[in-house]
Amino acid sequence: MKRTLRSARDLAAAGLVTPARAAEITPVEARYSVAVTPAMAALIAAGAEDVAAQYLPDPAELVTAPHELDDPTADAPFTPIKGVVHRYPDRALLKPLLACPVYCRFCFRREAVGADGGLLTEAELEAALDWFARTPAVREVILTGGDPLILSPRRFAHILARLSAIPHVELLRIHSRVPVAEPSRVTPELLAALTLETPLYLCVHANAAAEFTPEAGAALRALHGAGLVLLGQSVLLRGVNDTEAALEALFRTMLRHRVKPYYLHQLDPAPGTARFHVPEAEGLALLARLRGRVTGLSWPAYVREWPEGGGKYPLGMPAMQPGAGHPRRSG
Structure with missing residues (x-):
């Protein structure tokens, strides 16, 4: 397995699914992209069921529950220009592409991301960068997608240099699966592109301890050594990390890999993801049972998104609807 597996046929040829299962999931790949990197395929082949659940397609993905939404985080209403999402006054997302090294079966952007890449053209990218330059309220730019770390180091360096040159941009943040899902992409060229004067934070998406392979550890040490602050973000998922032991691990x-747990996300209701749902009350109870068992350094904020857009709020406390002056009860 030296290349990314991109179809049910590939998965069967690699021995990750049976031929019968491949026939069952072939219709899924027609709607939602499939990609399993060699690093993740090796874990699945070795029996890591919590990794397999995240990346192997399932026929249940073609069943959309009544509460599920094509755009569960409401990106569209908060998109002032292509490639930009502006929900909070002082920060905005830049999505330079919509391709990823792997495709999570629970992705909240699964209707948009895929093999075609959704790469911004040069003109679209420059227009997006110009938007940040003329929007002084934005102090933090969050590069996401898709996964921005699969861009070429040259193109990514250009984006970071442009953003760093904007006087009112104080912080840059990257959201990525690359360090764990495809650590071979963390090359000297990429590290050079990430070396900046502007403070740079990297949010590493991982949901199971098994994803932190020795290769991932080396990539994370290199990123830390290049001056990046490493944060962790995870999604609470049935069958992946919905036990005390799994979350603690x-x-x-x-933390052992220099990554500070930052966010534990409640699953966003994207189409065909119901099998991963863990009720909020169960998630709160799981975290409560971990209180005192793990250091406070390991404690993430347990958050969910407003389905109408407007960003995240922490679970377990009254939620403030964006723009409102009163608490709003969570659903």
Whole structure:
């Protein structure tokens, strides 16, 4: 397995699914992209069921529950220009592409991301960068997608240089699966592109301790050595990390790899993801049972998104609807 597996046929040829299962999931790949990197395929082949659940397609993905939404985080209403999402006054997302090294079966942007890449053209990218330059309220730019770390180092360096040159941009943040899902992409050229004067934070998406392979550890050490602050973000997922033992192992493993757990996301209701749903009350109870068992350094904020857009709020406390002056009860 030296290349990314991109179809049910590839998965069967690699021995990750049976031929019968491949026939069942072939219709899924027609709607939602499939990609399993060699690093993740090796874990699945070795029996890591918590990794397999995240990346192997399932026929259940073609069943959309009544509460599920094509755009569960409401990106579209907060998109002032292509490639930009502006929900909060002082920060905005830049999505230079919509391709990823792997495709999570629970992705909240699964209707948009895929093999075609959704790469911004040069003109679209420059227009997006110009938007940040003329929007002084934005102090933090969050590069996401898709996964921005699969861009060429040259193109990514250009984006970071442009953003760093904007006087009112104080912080840059990258959200990525690359360090764990495809650590071979963390090359000297990429590290050079990430070396900046502007403070740079990297949010590493991982949901199971098994994802932190020795290769991932080396990539994370290199990123830390290049001056990046490493944060961890995870999604609470049925069958992946919905036990005390799994969450404790995940948080402890993150810290051992210099990654501070930052967000534990409640699953966003994207189409065909119901099998991953863990009720909020169960998630709160899981975290409560971990209180005192793990260091406070390992404690993430447990958050969910407003389905109408407007960003995240922490679970377990009254939520403030964006723009409102009163608490709003969570659903």
